[in-house]
Amino acid sequence: MTENTPHDRGRQTPDPQRRxxxxxxxxxxxxxxxxxxxxxxxxxxxxxxxxxxxxxxxxYRWWPSKSAVVLDVFNHLTGEQTGEALPDTGDLAADLRTxxxxxxxxxNDPTMDRIARAFTAEIQRDTELxxxxxxxxxxxxxxxxxxxxxxxxxxxxxRADADLELAVELLxxxxxxxxxxxxxxxxxxxxxxxxxxxxxxLRP
Amino acid sequence: MTENTPHDRGRQTPDPQRRxxxxxxxxxxxxxxxxxxxxxxxxxxxxxxxxxxxxxxxxYRWWPSKSAVVLDVFNHLTGEQTGEALPDTGDLAADLRTxxxxxxxxxNDPTMDRIARAFTAEIQRDTELxxxxxxxxxxxxxxxxxxxxxxxxxxxxxRADADLELAVELLxxxxxxxxxxxxxxxxxxxxxxxxxxxxxxLRP
DNA sequence: TGCGAACGAGACGCGGCGTCTCGATGATGA
DNA sequence: TCATCATCGAGACGCCGCGTCTCGTTCGCA
Numbered sequence: 001m002t003e004n005t006p007h008d009r010g011r012q013t014p015d016p017q018r019r020x021x022x023x024x025x026x027x028x029x030x031x032x033x034x035x036x037x038x039x040x041x042x043x044x045x046x047x048x049x050x051x052x053x054x055x056x057x058x059x060y061r062w063w064p065s066k067s068a069v070v071l072d073v074f075n076h077l078t079g080e081q082t083g084e085a086l087p088d089t090g091d092l093a094a095d096l097r098t099x100x101x102x103x104x105x106x107x108n109d110p111t112m113d114r115i116a117r118a119f120t121a122e123i124q125r126d127t128e129l130x131x132x133x134x135x136x137x138x139x140x141x142x143x144x145x146x147x148x149x150x151x152x153x154x155x156x157x158x159r160a161d162a163d164l165e166l167a168v169e170l171l172x173x174x175x176x177x178x179x180x181x182x183x184x185x186x187x188x189x190x191x192x193x194x195x196x197x198x199x200x201x202l203r204p
Numbered sequence: 205m206t207e208n209t210p211h212d213r214g215r216q217t218p219d220p221q222r223r224x225x226x227x228x229x230x231x232x233x234x235x236x237x238x239x240x241x242x243x244x245x246x247x248x249x250x251x252x253x254x255x256x257x258x259x260x261x262x263x264y265r266w267w268p269s270k271s272a273v274v275l276d277v278f279n280h281l282t283g284e285q286t287g288e289a290l291p292d293t294g295d296l297a298a299d300l301r302t303x304x305x306x307x308x309x310x311x312n313d314p315t316m317d318r319i320a321r322a323f324t325a326e327i328q329r330d331t332e333l334x335x336x337x338x339x340x341x342x343x344x345x346x347x348x349x350x351x352x353x354x355x356x357x358x359x360x361x362x363r364a365d366a367d368l369e370l371a372v373e374l375l376x377x378x379x380x381x382x383x384x385x386x387x388x389x390x391x392x393x394x395x396x397x398x399x400x401x402x403x404x405x406l407r408p
Numbered sequence: 409t410g411c412g413a414a415c416g417a418g419a420c421g422c423g424g425c426g427t428c429t430c431g432a433t434g435a436t437g438a
Numbered sequence: 439t440c441a442t443c444a445t446c447g448a449g450a451c452g453c454c455g456c457g458t459c460t461c462g463t464t465c466g467c468a
Binding site: 014015017018019020023049053054055056057058061 | 443444445446447448449
Binding site: 039040041117118120121122123124125127130131133134138139163166167169170172173174175176177178180181182183193194197198200201 | 243244245321322324325326327328329331334335337338342343367370371373374376377378379380381382384385386387397398401402404405
């Protein structure tokens with residue numbers, strides 16, 4: 001997956017029926033522990049294999065790369081909560097504050113932070129992974145915001161001609177920048193201010 | 205520089221006087237070419253050395269890591285233009301459009317794109333590098349925007365109680381997000397819309 | 409002009425990569 | 439029930455890039 005692996009050449013796919021559930025769990029658990037302990041860069045396939053008490057081939061049989069394994073770890077961590085709608089209390093600003101505060105908490109969790117940074121790094125060198133992540137996480141996430149904003153337009157809280165795509169980027173972009181560049185800590189006060197600022201540009 | 209190099213242990217610093225100018229140029233040129241041709245991840249110290257017709261030791265004598273070399277490439281590329289003030293025609297929106305359009309062009313240049321992505325990736329795993337880049341590029345860049353915004357406050361174009369730090373993030377964060385996630389191409393039309401949106405939240 | 413540090417070149421040990429070959433194991437289908 | 443055969447754990451293998459370490463050689467400075 002790293003730019004140009006010679007992987008799926010004669011790749012006859014193995015039979016998913018016969019896949020060992022024990023091995024899969026052990027691999028994902030080991031990867032999850034290692035990414036926190038040593039970080040993505042210093043985590044090795046051999047390290048995962050030995051901690052999981054699994055042959056390396058068993059990993060390579062089911063995943064093409066380290067980032068694919070970690071992507072699966074990530075999916076198992078967040079699998080249930082993606083696509084959930086935002087709260088809709090009728091007060092857009094309050095609802096945005098609630099959601100962004102929760103996102104702040106999520107990004108301040110060390111496991112999440114490590115995994116998210118690993119992907120951010122990988123995405124830069126692997127366009128294919130970038131598109132997978134984008135379709136799997138980024139766009140569904142932004143759709144949820146747009147849904148809430150449409151409801152706010154109906155309620156007259158937001159002007160009807162607002163560019164919702166851009167509005168979502170205004171809410172998430174600055175957040176992302178601050179986290180990425182580590183220019184300042186992510187706090188509830190910060191996202192509250194952010195919501196206030198963005199609301200000014202959205203009101204009728 | 206990559207998390208934990210055993211580098212500066214007994215490191216007696218070599219004499220900068222005797223440094224070969226020819227070797228330095230050749231190394232920076234080779235690195236600059238290679239980062240475009242194969243990308244940061246697949247670029248190796250051995251590759252730089254052989255293309256520059258230089259011993260590996262000569263690289264390691266003057267730079268601690270691959271990212272340090274590329275940081276120098278980057279500095280030599282942009283060295284002259286950092287810290288320049290934004291244009292001030294008296295029309296803030298127009299000036300912001302001008303600057304952001306120029307930034308779009310810069311990020312659409314393949315060399316710049318590769319190098320910037322390499323740093324974005326490295327920053328995620330190397331906190332020290334992150335702080336260096338932040339102090340060297342990000343904060344000076346944002347200061348330039350804040351300067352222009354202060355001038356706009358004096359001119360009555362922007363409300364006096366606006367949070368300028370946040371305002372700059374609103375202008376650069378969405379831009380960064382779109383570039384990072386590759387969700388959509390960076391165009392002049394996009395940044396123009398962005399400026400319009402942000403201006404709404406800044407006007408008195 | 410002579411000293412010595414930086415130079416080009418490349419050998420070295422190390423560690424992780426991705427592939428491969430082993431028996432052993434255990435689910436599936438006759 | 440039992441034979442079959444894909445997947446399993448384990449680890450050897452060749453490869454490559456790392457960072458260090460010699461070698462002569464070159465070239466700047468006194």
